[in-house]
Amino acid sequence: MRYAFWPGCVSRAGTPELYPAATAVTERLGMELIELDQANCTGAGVLGERNEELVDTLNARNFALAEQMGLDTLLTICSTCQGVMSGVNYRLREKPEYLARINESLSAEGLEYRGTVRVTHMMWAVVEELGLDSLKQMVVRPLNGLRIAPFYGCYILRPRYVLGMTDEHVHRDQYLEHIIEALGGEPIDYEGKLRCCGFPIMTINEDNGLKMVGNHTLEAKEKGAHALVTPCPLCHLNLDEFQPKAARRAGKPINMPVLHLPQMIGTALGFSARDMGLQRHIVSTEPFIQLSGMPRK
Amino acid sequence: MDVTLKVKRYDPESGEAPHYQDYDVDLPEYGAVLDGLLAIRDEQDGTLSLRCSCRSAICGSCAMKINGRSRLACKTMVSQLKAEEGDVISVEPMGNQPVIKDLVVNMDMFWDKVRAVQPYLLPEGPEPEKEYRVSNESMMELAVAMNCIMCGACVSDCTVLEVDPSFLGPAALAKAFRFAGDPRDGHTQQRLAAYTAPSGVWDCTRCFMCVSACPKDVAPMERIMDIRVMAIDAGMTQTRGARHVEAFASSVKHSGRLNELGLALKTFGLLRAAIDLAPLGIRRLLRRRMPPLLHKKIATAKNIARLFDRLGV
Numbered sequence A: 001m002r003y004a005f006w007p008g009c010v011s012r013a014g015t016p017e018l019y020p021a022a023t024a025v026t027e028r029l030g031m032e033l034i035e036l037d038q039a040n041c042t043g044a045g046v047l048g049e050r051n052e053e054l055v056d057t058l059n060a061r062n063f064a065l066a067e068q069m070g071l072d073t074l075l076t077i078c079s080t081c082q083g084v085m086s087g088v089n090y091r092l093r094e095k096p097e098y099l100a101r102i103n104e105s106l107s108a109e110g111l112e113y114r115g116t117v118r119v120t121h122m123m124w125a126v127v128e129e130l131g132l133d134s135l136k137q138m139v140v141r142p143l144n145g146l147r148i149a150p151f152y153g154c155y156i157l158r159p160r161y162v163l164g165m166t167d168e169h170v171h172r173d174q175y176l177e178h179i180i181e182a183l184g185g186e187p188i189d190y191e192g193k194l195r196c197c198g199f200p201i202m203t204i205n206e207d208n209g210l211k212m213v214g215n216h217t218l219e220a221k222e223k224g225a226h227a228l229v230t231p232c233p234l235c236h237l238n239l240d241e242f243q244p245k246a247a248r249r250a251g252k253p254i255n256m257p258v259l260h261l262p263q264m265i266g267t268a269l270g271f272s273a274r275d276m277g278l279q280r281h282i283v284s285t286e287p288f289i290q291l292s293g294m295p296r297k
Numbered sequence B: 001m002d003v004t005l006k007v008k009r010y011d012p013e014s015g016e017a018p019h020y021q022d023y024d025v026d027l028p029e030y031g032a033v034l035d036g037l038l039a040i041r042d043e044q045d046g047t048l049s050l051r052c053s054c055r056s057a058i059c060g061s062c063a064m065k066i067n068g069r070s071r072l073a074c075k076t077m078v079s080q081l082k083a084e085e086g087d088v089i090s091v092e093p094m095g096n097q098p099v100i101k102d103l104v105v106n107m108d109m110f111w112d113k114v115r116a117v118q119p120y121l122l123p124e125g126p127e128p129e130k131e132y133r134v135s136n137e138s139m140m141e142l143a144v145a146m147n148c149i150m151c152g153a154c155v156s157d158c159t160v161l162e163v164d165p166s167f168l169g170p171a172a173l174a175k176a177f178r179f180a181g182d183p184r185d186g187h188t189q190q191r192l193a194a195y196t197a198p199s200g201v202w203d204c205t206r207c208f209m210c211v212s213a214c215p216k217d218v219a220p221m222e223r224i225m226d227i228r229v230m231a232i233d234a235g236m237t238q239t240r241g242a243r244h245v246e247a248f249a250s251s252v253k254h255s256g257r258l259n260e261l262g263l264a265l266k267t268f269g270l271l272r273a274a275i276d277l278a279p280l281g282i283r284r285l286l287r288r289r290m291p292p293l294l295h296k297k298i299a300t301a302k303n304i305a306r307l308f309d310r311l312g313v
């Protein structure tokens, strides 16, 4: 399967371990990614607070770039980018006159969005296109005995009608569990898995954001999780980077390793901790590395 | 159609802790969760407490958590839940509000917050001779927010209220937009100032919970974003939230991508960024996790800037 690929800004800056891990793992899985190197930031939900039409125009530009390359599916490894793009695509398909107006703005660059692009996230593509059975067959180091807490992030769960979860794909809110099981691990059920990581308010009300980080990571810990896994780099930033501060706030140690989805898949596919950038996290992933039996280098 | 309702029971007078009780009911194909609960109350257990009235998604009294998500019991079809979510359906009282008994919660906080946003018109200047005339378009925007039936489902699922009860919350802020955006109101500036104060619109974490929960498509989060846009347009750019949006826009405008370091500096100001983020910076350096200090533009960045200009941002 060939995809136009948008990695998102954060996978190379805030969480620079994600980009190389994701490209290595998708290659091993046989997913061909063709990167949109002239694509722009999707706005991450923030730009929409300034001007919605601007967000729709910027994302239509990315879709047009994918169409120009003859590709009909745009894959991303960022839940937030996925959510914003799906929302824009939904709006543009509902309102053809609006799309025409946006195309006028894009015409200066010689671009036009014809409305043919489908947006997907690596998590969806693994389940829906690669298939869990194929994934299982590629496992060389099953995550036996590892208890993993799924953490989805808001943009890949809500709103359901934008994400195709009211009709075609009602079970997209269980894919992380399915992937964990396919890799031989045991998914942990806990309240926090469908909640917000708190990232969007960290610059505005840090205390509330830290409470969210503390609640979810501590709950996962109490339920016996060895690690937490997320398909969203922004959730990763918050749950990993701010976990030490959240622990101080909560007055108890947490030490919950937080994995990016491709890192967890890569572990089972036989990659080393260094290949997956596991030593580059803020919270030590050492316990996970040891339990999984993966090589360090 | 046979179904098992797993109902969360709590009676403070009994001294017992909250617990779940299973009830098997037989419902017609078109039965809603509320029909199941009423059948239980009528035929099996008269002690079950719940609120309901209209049974047609109008009065807003029957919001509760069904399979963990806040919904109207009278609008939620059992057959669909069975098909999509399994044979056992859990029913719990709403969240973020104290439980009085079983499925009945105390909504005082909900009403206090709605009252706090002054949910009535405050016109200025002399009254017109006849009626106030408004354009259809200006009412279209408000109509969505007017659909609110005050059920509390959004408040029940709000992730910020879970950690901070002082947050005004989705229902009150959607109501706030309904009045701030009304052309007949004369207090827009004061309203925007009040709604952008701490515990107001900038405290929302954009989790979409309220958008998913609302049975009337009010999409409270979108209304909160509407107020943010109104506030920035009205020049209220000094809140940290507004500075964050402005810095984000400027980064994307000039390079096509997000510059995380620049964003932190502009949102917090140099001094606070240096003090607050320094320990993190050192930890990041040790793990080779620093975002690039020199932020690279994409080759076509000037096209992006042109799109911003075209839309006046």
Ligand code: SF4
Pocket (backbone or CB within 6 Å): B154, B157, B158, B159, B160, B161, B169, B170, B203, B204, B205, B206, B207, B208, B209, B210, B211, B220, B221, B224
């Ligand atoms: S989007 Fe905002 S108001 Fe709505 S539930 Fe989430 S935090 Fe609460």
Ligand code: SF4
Pocket (backbone or CB within 6 Å): B147, B148, B149, B150, B151, B152, B153, B154, B155, B170, B171, B174, B213, B214, B215, B216, B217, B218, B219, B220
């Ligand atoms: S906004 Fe929607 S969910 Fe919230 S109280 Fe009103 S109708 Fe209910």
Ligand code: FES
Pocket (backbone or CB within 6 Å): B051, B052, B053, B054, B055, B056, B057, B058, B059, B060, B061, B062, B063, B072, B073, B074, B075
């Ligand atoms: S009973 Fe009136 S809304 Fe459900």
